[in-house]
Amino acid sequence: MKKRLGIISFFVAIFIAFIVIWNYSYQVGLEEAYTPVIETPTGNFIPSESGAFRRFDDAGLDYFNMPVDEDHQRSLATYYNHRAYPGAPPSIPHPVAKERSFGGNTCIQCHQNGGFVAKFDAYAPITPHPEMVNCRQCHVTKNTNTTFKDFNFSKPKPPEVGLGANNALVGSPPMIPHQLQMRESCISCHGGPSAPKEIIVSHPERINCRQCHLPKTNAQPNVDTSTFLRQFDQLNEK
Amino acid sequence: MMSAITAAASMFPGIIFASEQEEGIPENANLDWKKGPCRFCGVGCGILVGTENGKAVAVKGDPNSSVNKGLLCVKGYHQIMCIQSKDRLTHALVKKNGTYVQTPISEALDLVASKMKETIAAHGKDSVAMYTSGQSTIPEGYIASKFMKGAIGTNNLDCNARLCMASAVTGFLTSFGADEPMGCYEDIDHADYFVTWGNNMAEMHPVLFSRMLEQKAVRGAKIIDFATRTTRSSTASDRSILFEPQTDLAVANAICYEIIKNGWVNKSFVEKHCTFSKGLTNIGYGLEDKFKFTDKPEAIDFEAYKEFLKDYSPEKVAKYSKVSVKDIKYLAAIYGDPNKKVVSYWCMGMNQHTRGTWINNLVYNIHLLTGKISKPGNGPFSLTGQPSACGTAREVGTFTHKLPHGVVTNKKDREMAARIWKVPVARIPAKPTYHATEMFRAVDRGDIKFIWTQATNPLVSLPKTSRYRPAMEKKSCFVVVSDVFPTPTSDVADVILPASWHIEKDGLYGNSERRTQHWSKMVEGPGDTTPDAWMFIEVAKRMGYGDLFPYSKENHVEEIYNEYRQFHEGAKHNMAPLEVLKKESGAIWPYVNGKSTQWRYNAKYDPACSNGEDFHFYGKPDGKAVIWQRPFEDAPEKPDQEYPFWLNTGRVVEHWHTGSMTRRIPVLHQAMPNAYVEFHPDDAKVLGIRNGENIKVTSRRGSCTLPASINERGLPTKGQVFVPFFDENMLINDVTLDSFCPISKEPDYKKCAVKVERV
Numbered sequence: 001m002k003k004r005l006g007i008i009s010f011f012v013a014i015f016i017a018f019i020v021i022w023n024y025s026y027q028v029g030l031e032e033a034y035t036p037v038i039e040t041p042t043g044n045f046i047p048s049e050s051g052a053f054r055r056f057d058d059a060g061l062d063y064f065n066m067p068v069d070e071d072h073q074r075s076l077a078t079y080y081n082h083r084a085y086p087g088a089p090p091s092i093p094h095p096v097a098k099e100r101s102f103g104g105n106t107c108i109q110c111h112q113n114g115g116f117v118a119k120f121d122a123y124a125p126i127t128p129h130p131e132m133v134n135c136r137q138c139h140v141t142k143n144t145n146t147t148f149k150d151f152n153f154s155k156p157k158p159p160e161v162g163l164g165a166n167n168a169l170v171g172s173p174p175m176i177p178h179q180l181q182m183r184e185s186c187i188s189c190h191g192g193p194s195a196p197k198e199i200i201v202s203h204p205e206r207i208n209c210r211q212c213h214l215p216k217t218n219a220q221p222n223v224d225t226s227t228f229l230r231q232f233d234q235l236n237e238k
Numbered sequence: 239m240m241s242a243i244t245a246a247a248s249m250f251p252g253i254i255f256a257s258e259q260e261e262g263i264p265e266n267a268n269l270d271w272k273k274g275p276c277r278f279c280g281v282g283c284g285i286l287v288g289t290e291n292g293k294a295v296a297v298k299g300d301p302n303s304s305v306n307k308g309l310l311c312v313k314g315y316h317q318i319m320c321i322q323s324k325d326r327l328t329h330a331l332v333k334k335n336g337t338y339v340q341t342p343i344s345e346a347l348d349l350v351a352s353k354m355k356e357t358i359a360a361h362g363k364d365s366v367a368m369y370t371s372g373q374s375t376i377p378e379g380y381i382a383s384k385f386m387k388g389a390i391g392t393n394n395l396d397c398n399a400r401l402c403m404a405s406a407v408t409g410f411l412t413s414f415g416a417d418e419p420m421g422c423y424e425d426i427d428h429a430d431y432f433v434t435w436g437n438n439m440a441e442m443h444p445v446l447f448s449r450m451l452e453q454k455a456v457r458g459a460k461i462i463d464f465a466t467r468t469t470r471s472s473t474a475s476d477r478s479i480l481f482e483p484q485t486d487l488a489v490a491n492a493i494c495y496e497i498i499k500n501g502w503v504n505k506s507f508v509e510k511h512c513t514f515s516k517g518l519t520n521i522g523y524g525l526e527d528k529f530k531f532t533d534k535p536e537a538i539d540f541e542a543y544k545e546f547l548k549d550y551s552p553e554k555v556a557k558y559s560k561v562s563v564k565d566i567k568y569l570a571a572i573y574g575d576p577n578k579k580v581v582s583y584w585c586m587g588m589n590q591h592t593r594g595t596w597i598n599n600l601v602y603n604i605h606l607l608t609g610k611i612s613k614p615g616n617g618p619f620s621l622t623g624q625p626s627a628c629g630t631a632r633e634v635g636t637f638t639h640k641l642p643h644g645v646v647t648n649k650k651d652r653e654m655a656a657r658i659w660k661v662p663v664a665r666i667p668a669k670p671t672y673h674a675t676e677m678f679r680a681v682d683r684g685d686i687k688f689i690w691t692q693a694t695n696p697l698v699s700l701p702k703t704s705r706y707r708p709a710m711e712k713k714s715c716f717v718v719v720s721d722v723f724p725t726p727t728s729d730v731a732d733v734i735l736p737a738s739w740h741i742e743k744d745g746l747y748g749n750s751e752r753r754t755q756h757w758s759k760m761v762e763g764p765g766d767t768t769p770d771a772w773m774f775i776e777v778a779k780r781m782g783y784g785d786l787f788p789y790s791k792e793n794h795v796e797e798i799y800n801e802y803r804q805f806h807e808g809a810k811h812n813m814a815p816l817e818v819l820k821k822e823s824g825a826i827w828p829y830v831n832g833k834s835t836q837w838r839y840n841a842k843y844d845p846a847c848s849n850g851e852d853f854h855f856y857g858k859p860d861g862k863a864v865i866w867q868r869p870f871e872d873a874p875e876k877p878d879q880e881y882p883f884w885l886n887t888g889r890v891v892e893h894w895h896t897g898s899m900t901r902r903i904p905v906l907h908q909a910m911p912n913a914y915v916e917f918h919p920d921d922a923k924v925l926g927i928r929n930g931e932n933i934k935v936t937s938r939r940g941s942c943t944l945p946a947s948i949n950e951r952g953l954p955t956k957g958q959v960f961v962p963f964f965d966e967n968m969l970i971n972d973v974t975l976d977s978f979c980p981i982s983k984e985p986d987y988k989k990c991a992v993k994v995e996r997v
Contacts, residue, residue, distance in 0.1 A: 045919050047953045050473040056455065064455065168905040170269075170288070170296045172315045175905060207451040208474065211311045211444035214892060214909035 051128065051184025056207050061113055061126075063191045063204040072122055073197040076161065086158040087179050089138040094120055096141055103135035111135075114194050128188035161198050166216060175216035186213075273300055273823060274757030275747045276314045277740040278894045280372075280622025281443050282749025283310055284823040287318060287741055287760050294318040294741060294761050303823035305423060305753065311444040313894055316903045321739050323902040325724060328765030331734040338734065343766040346733055347773065350690070351780035353716050357688040358390065367394035367677055367686045371693035372402065372624030372631045375745035376754070377798035378771040379630035381787070382692070383642060385774050388659040389783040393638045393646055393671045394686070398694040399624060399631030400674035401701075404984035405589040406620040407632055409598020412535075412981075413606075413864050415857025416810070417632055420838040421581070421617035422751040422826060426450055428615025429581040431572050433462045435601060436486065436587020436988075438952075440470040441891035443585070443621055447471065462572065464489075465587065466886060466988075467916075467960055468953035479569070480955050483884050483989045485559035487593055488870040490600035491550035492559075493570045497607050498544055502574030504609030511853050512606050513860065514538045516546075516867035523592050523874035523977040527679050531980035538867060546867050560955075573604050579615035580605075585623060586888065590988050595981035596868035603865045611863075612840040612853060622750040623895070629748015633811075634802065639670035642805040646670060658804050659786065673983035675701070675976050682709030690718040692770050693737065697727040698896040698966050701985040702976040704940035720770055725898045726966050736767045743769040744795040746819065752826045753834075756819035771798065809846035810856065839863075873989045874977045877957060881937060881991035883921075884958040887970055888988075890951065897964035913965035914947035915994070918956045922948045927996060935959065937992045940972035959994060963987070 055061060082090040097106055110117060110124040117124050159166070159177030166174035189195060191204040206212075269288035276283045284303025288296035297315050301308035330346030331338035341349075357366050370382050374397070386395040410417045426432075426449045439447040451474060453459040461475035464486075472478035481489060497503060517533040524531075552566040559566075573580055582605065588597045601618050602611075610616040622628055634642050642658075644651025646668055656663040672680050678700060680686045689710075700706050710717055710730040719731035722739045742763035746756045768776075771794060775787045789797045796816055803813045806827070814825035814834075826834035830845045839855050841847040847854035855863040877884055892910035893900040900906045915933050917925075927933060929948045934941055944961060954960045961970040975990035 045949060045953060047468045047473055048949045049470045049951065052470065053451075053474040056451075168316055168319065168903075171298060172296065173312065175909075205452060205455065206309070206448060207455065208440055208444060208448050208470075210470075211440070211448060211891065212309075212315060214312050214905060216905075216908065 049184070052186070052210060053207065055126070055128070055185045055187050061192075063187055066192045066204075068200070069116075069123070069193050070197075072116070072193065073200075074122070074125070074194060076158070076196045076198040079196045080158050084153075085156050089182075092136075092139050092141045103133040107135040107139075108133060114192055116193070123192070123194035125194040126188045126192055128183050128185035173212040176210075176213050177216050180215060186210075269296060271298075272741075272758065272760045273302075274741065274760070275625060275749065275755040275824070276310065277317050277373075277625060277899070278313050279443065280624055280627050280750045281305060281445050282625060282747060282751070282753055282755060282824070283314055283445050284755070285310065285314060285317075289760055292761055294321070300823055305749065305751070305824070306445045309445055309448060312891065312909075313900055313903075313906065314445075316905050317899070318741065319904065320899045320902040321722075321742070323723065325902075326764060327721060327723060327728075327734060327736040328767060329736055330766060331731075333732050343736070343768060344776075346735060347776045348780060350718050350733055350735075351777045353718075354390075354688055354777065355781055357716065361687050363390055363392040364394055364671060365686060366390065366392065366688040367396075367672065367680075367690070369674070369677060369689060369691045369694065369696060370395070370397040370631075370636050372397060372399035372622070372627035373693045374630050374636070374770060375626060375743075375747060375795070376629050376634055376802065377746065377795045378692070378769070378774070379626070379634035379636045380642060380798055380802045381771045381774045381778075382636055383634060383640075384659055384786065385778050385783070387641065387646070387666050388655065388661045389778055389781075389786050391665040391667060393667050393669065394677070395636055396638050396672060396674045396677055397631050397636040398674065398696065398699060399627045400637065400983060401699060401985060401987075402586060402589060402623045403620075403627045403632060404637075404673075404982035405591060405594025405598055405979050406622075408595040408979075408982040409602065409620070411857075412533075412595060412866065413599055413602040414839075414855055415859075416838075418628055418752050419617070419619050419750065420612045420840075421614075421619055422753075422836045423449070424836060425581045425615050425617055425619065426453060428579055429453070429459060430578045430615070431460050431462060431580045433464060433569070433572065433580060433582045434471060434475075435582060435584040435597075436465050437583055437585045437621070438465070438467075438469040438471045438888070439583060439585075439621075440474055442623070442889055443583075444891060446583075446621070447474075462569070464569070466884075466955055466958065468955075470891075470951070477568075479561060479565045482558065482560045482955075483886070483958070484591075484593075484873040485555070485561070485870065486588065486591075487597055487600060487868065488550060488555045489559050489561055489566060489569070490597065490604065491547060491868075491870065492552050492555040492566045493573060494600075494603050494607055495547040495550045496552060496567055496570030497574050497604070498547065500570070500574060502570075502576070503607050504576070507609030507853070508540075508607060508865075510851060511855060511862050512865050513862045514540060514543045514867065515864050516542075519869055520871065521980045524675070524980055524983065525874060525975075525977050527683065528676070529980070533981055543865065543867050546869075550870075573608050573610065576608075579613075580610055581615065582618045583621055584619075585621040587988065589620075589982075589984055590986050591984075592874055592977050592979055592986045592989075593868070593871060594979035594984050594986070596866070596979075599864075599866035599868050602863070606863055606865050612837050612844075614837065617837075620750070625749065626747040628750060628752065629746065629754060633748055633806070637670075638672055641666070642802060643811075654805070658801065661786065675978055675983065675985055678706040678709060681715050682706065682712070684712070684714040686715055688716045688718075690720070691727060692720040695721070695725040695727045695896040695898055697730065698725065698898075698963070698969060698971065700976075701971055701974040701987055702939050703969055704972040705976070707972075720773060721898070722767075723898050723902065725896065726969075735773055736765060737773070738763040738767045738769045742767060745769075746795070746799060749824070753824040754814055754819060754827060755824035756816065758820070769795075771795070873986070875938075875975055875989070875991045877991045881993045882957070883992050883994060885935065885937065885970075885973060885990050885992040886954060886958055886960045886988050887963045887974060888960065889964065890962045893962070893964035895964065896966065898966075901964070910964075913944050913962050913968040913970065914950075915944045916947045916950070916952050916954050916960040917994075918954055918958065919949050920956055921959075922946065925994065925996075927994075932997050934995050934997045935961065935970070935973055935992050936995070937973045937975070937990055939975065942968055942970050942973050943997055944968045944970075959992065 112130045114126040186209040190201040271286040283306035284300030299308040299310045330343045332341045463472045463475040463478045552563040556563045605611040641655045718733045719728040720735040741760040814829035828835045837843040892906045978985045
C-alpha cells in the first residue's frame with residue numbers, strides 16, 4: 001500500500017491541477033474578447049500628402065537612370081483614349097489572364113514597377129497607388145465596342161500641355177493642370193519609359209515636385225478672397 | 239550666357255536646371271539675365287532675372303550659386319510678377335481728413351522729418367521709434383542704425399527679425415559667444431542623418447530640402463522629422479516622430495541623458511573645448527508690460543550636469559512628451575554613433591518658443607557632448623526665414639541692444655561705432671530700450687509718439703494683433719509706413735512712403751550660411767518709388783544730420799557697404815569686398831585672404847582659430863563652448879476645459895510670411911487663395927466638423943473664422959489645430975499670445991489655448 005501511496009498522490013495532484021487549470025481557463029473564457037488598439041501618433045491616419053514621395057522610396061525603381069526607349073513611348077493621345085474623361089480611372093486595354101484574379105497577384109506584377117512586356121510590345125504603365133490592390137474595383141476591361149443605347153456624353157477636352165501652355169512666365173515651371181486625387185505620386189506618370197512622351201519629366205531626380213509645380217485650379221474657394229480686410233482702397237483719394 | 243550655363247552644368251553633375259529652363263524660353267526672346275539673391279526666404283538662392291525692354295519677364299535659378307545650383311521654388315520662379323500688381327504704391331500718400339492724398343515724395347519726407355523733430359523736441363529722443371526688417375538690405379539696416387543710434391541718439395530701433403531669429407541669436411551667444419551657424423549648406427553633401435526639429439523644410443526651405451532628398455536618393459542619407467505636426471516633410475522623411483508641444487526641451491535633455499549613460503560622450507572634445515553652466519529657472523513669460531529679465535549664469539561641473547539629467551531619463555520623459563522610450567533612444571543612438579555624421583536643422587519651431595534660448599542651447603549640448611560640430615556634415619544649423627535676417631538684422635544689428643559690432647552696453651563697442659560714424663560717444667545711449675513686442679506695447683501706452691516701419695507688416699505678423707492694431711490706430715502716435723504694397727499696417731499710417739522693390743535698387747543680403755550676396759538694379763521702379771536707405775538719408779538731411787550721411791544717390795549702396803565693412807575687420811568676421819560680391823554668387827564671411835570660411839571654430843578651415851588646438855570657440859574669452867543646464871518648463875498657456883485645443887501657426891509653400899507679395903502673384907494665389915484651420919480627423923469627427931466648413935477659432939484674446947481643413951496639407955496631432963498666418967483677411971494673430979522667451983524676447987506663435995466652434 002505504502003508503495004502505491006506515492007503514485008496515487010501523484011495522480012491526485014495532477015487531477016487537482018487539472019480541475020484548477022480547467023476552471024481558470026473556463027473563467028478566462030467568459031471574459032469579453034479584447035483586442036488592444038495600437039495607436040500611432042497620427043492616430044492611424046495616413047497623411048494625404050504621403051503619396052507625393054512614395055514611389056521614390058520604393059526599392060528598385062531607379063527613376064534617375066531610366067533610359068527612354070523612343071520606339072516604344074506612349075503618347076498623351078493613347079493615355080486619354082483609355083479614360084472616359086480626363087481624371088477617370090483608365091480601362092484595361094489588354095486581355096486579362098484570369099477573371100477571378102486579384103490585383104495583388106496579377107495586375108501588380110507588371111504595373112507596380114513597370115518594365116517592357118514583349119507580348120504587348122510596350123512598357124507597362126506604373127501605378128501611382130500600388131497599395132490599392134483591388135484594381136478592378138475601378139479599372140475594367142473593354143469587352144465590346146457597342147453601346148447599350150445611344151448617348152450624348154461628350155468627353156471634356158484634356159488640359160493642354162507643352163511649351164507655354166501652363167506657364168505663368170516664360171521659362172517658369174509649368175503648373176499642374178489636373179487634379180491630384182489618386183495621382184499624388186507625380187513620377188509614376190511623368191517618369192520612366194512608360195510615361196507619355198509629351199509629359200515626361202527631364203529632371204526626375206528633383207523628387208519634391210510640388211516645390212515648384214503647383215496645382216492650377218479653377219475651383220473657387222468657398223470664402224471671398226477678392227475683398228481684402230485692408231481699408232486702403234476706401235481711404236484712398238478718389 | 240548659354241555657354242556659361244553649359245559650363246556650370248558640367249561643373250555640377252545632375253544640375254540641368256538652367257539649361258532645362260533655357261529650352262522653355264522662346265528663341266526670339268531677347269532676354270538680358272542679371273544675377274541676384276532671391277527676394278524671399280533666408281536660404282538665399284541665387285536667381286537670374288530676365289529683363290526685356292526694361293521689364294522683368296522671367297526668373298531662373300543661378301547655376302553658379304552653390305546654394306541652389308540652379309534650382310528654385312515656386313515662389314522664387316514667379317517673384318517678379320508681384321511688381322506688376324495694379325495696387326502698387328507708386329507715390330507718397332499723406333492722410334488728410336481721413337483720406338490719403340497723393341503727395342510729392344519730397345513733401346512727404348519734409349513732413350516725416352518735421353514730425354520727428356517736433357516729437358523729439360516735445361517728448362524727448364525716446365518718443366520716436368523705428369521698426370525695420372530682415373528684408374531690409376544691409377545698407378538700409380546700417381543707415382537705420384546710424385540714423386537712430388548715431389544721429390538722433392536713441393536705441394528705439396528694433397526689427398521683425400525679433401519675431402523669428404532672436405532666440406537663435408541668444409542661443410548662439412550663450413553657447414558660443416558669437417552669432418550665426420558654424421557650418422554651411424555644404425554639410426548636406428556630407429551628412430548621414432538630417433534631424434529636423436519642428437521644421438517643415440519641404441515647404442519652408444524647399445531648395446535645401448531638395449538637396450537633402452537628393453542625398454537621400456544618391457547616398458542613402460536619412461531624414462528624421464521631429465515635430466508636432468505631420469507635414470509634407472514628415473511624409474518624405476525616413477522617420478517621423480511626433481511630440482507634445484513644449485516637450486522638445488525634455489526630449490533634448492533625454493537625448494543627452496542617453497548619450498552620457500551609454501558612454502557616447504566624446505570625452506577629449508568635451509574636456510578640451512567645453513565648460514558647463516546653469517542659469518536661472520522659472521524665468522517667466524513676458525506677458526506683462528515692462529517685463530524685465532536678466533539671466534545669472536553660474537559655472538557647474540560635469541557631475542552636477544549629470545545629476546541634473548537624472549530627471550530626464552527616456553522613461554520619465556516619455557510620459558509627458560508622448561514620444562516613446564524607443565524613439566528617444568533611437569534619436570540618442572543617431573547622435574551617439576561616432577561613425578555617423580548628423581546635422582540638426584530648425585527654424586521657427588525652436589525659435590518661436592517661450593524657452594527659445596534654452597531649446598537652442600539644448601540642441602547645441604547634444605552636438606557638443608558628441609563633438610559633432612564645426613565639421614563637414616556634422617553640426618547644428620539654425621535656418622532663417624527672411625532674406626537678410628542674418629545679413630542685416632543680426633550682422634548690422636538693427637536691434638535695440640545691438641550695434642554693427644557688439645552691443646550698446648559695451649563701452650568699447652560704442653566707442654568703435656562713434657569713431658566710424660564720426661559722432662560723440664556720449665550720443666550713443668548705453669541702455670537698450672524696447673524690443674519688438676514691448677515697442678508696440680509702448681505705442682499702446684502712449685510712450686512712443688512716432689513710429690516708422692519699413693519693409694514689414696507688423697499688424698499681420700505681431701502676436702496678439704487684437705491689442706496692437708487699436709494701439710497703432712490711436713491718435714497719440716504718428717505712424718509712417720514705407721512699403722511696396724498697401725497692407726493692413728499701411729492702413730493705420732499717417733504717411734505712406736513708396737519703397738523700391740528688390741530688383742529696382744542696388745542691394746546686399748546675407749543668408750543663413752553667412753553668405754553675403756550683392757545685386758545691381760535691374761529695372762526702374764514706377765513713379766516716386768525710392769530705396770529705403772535713401773528715404774532715411776533724405777529725412778536725416780532734413781533734420782540737420784546731413785554731414786553724417788555724405789552719400790551720393792547713385793552710389794550710396796557701395797559707399798555705405800564700404801563704411802560698414804570697417805566694423806567687421808579681422809579674421810573673425812571679415813566681409814568680402816564689393817568687387818568680389820559683384821563678380822561671384824556671394825561669399826561666406828569670415829572672408830579671409832580671398833577665401834570664404836565654410837566651417838568656423840575648426841582650425842582646419844578657420845584662420846581665426848589661434849589656440850593651437852583642433853577647435854577654438856573664440857567667441858568666448860576662454861575659447862570654450864558652453865553646455866547649458868536648462869530644465870523643462872511648461873508653456874504659459876495650456877489647453878484646458880474652456881479652451882481645449884493647442885493653436886499652432888505657421889506657413890505654406892505658396893506664400894511667404896504675411897503674403898503682401900506672394901498673394902499678388904496669380905499662380906500662388908490661385909493655388910492657395912486663403913488660410914484654413916487644420917484639424918486632426920479624430921477631433922473633427924468628435925466635433926462633427928466637415929472639410930471646408932467655417933470654424934471660429936477663439937482664444938482669450940480674440941477670434942478668427944476660417945474654413946476647416948481635414949487631412950489636406952498637414953495633419954496636426956490630436957488636440958491641436960494649425961493655421962497658416964499669411965492671410966490678412968483671416969488674422970490668426972488676433973488669437974495668438976504675446977508671451978516671449980525672457981532671454982531673447984522672441985514671441986511664441988506656436989502654442990496657446992483656443993476653442994473652436996462651427997459658425
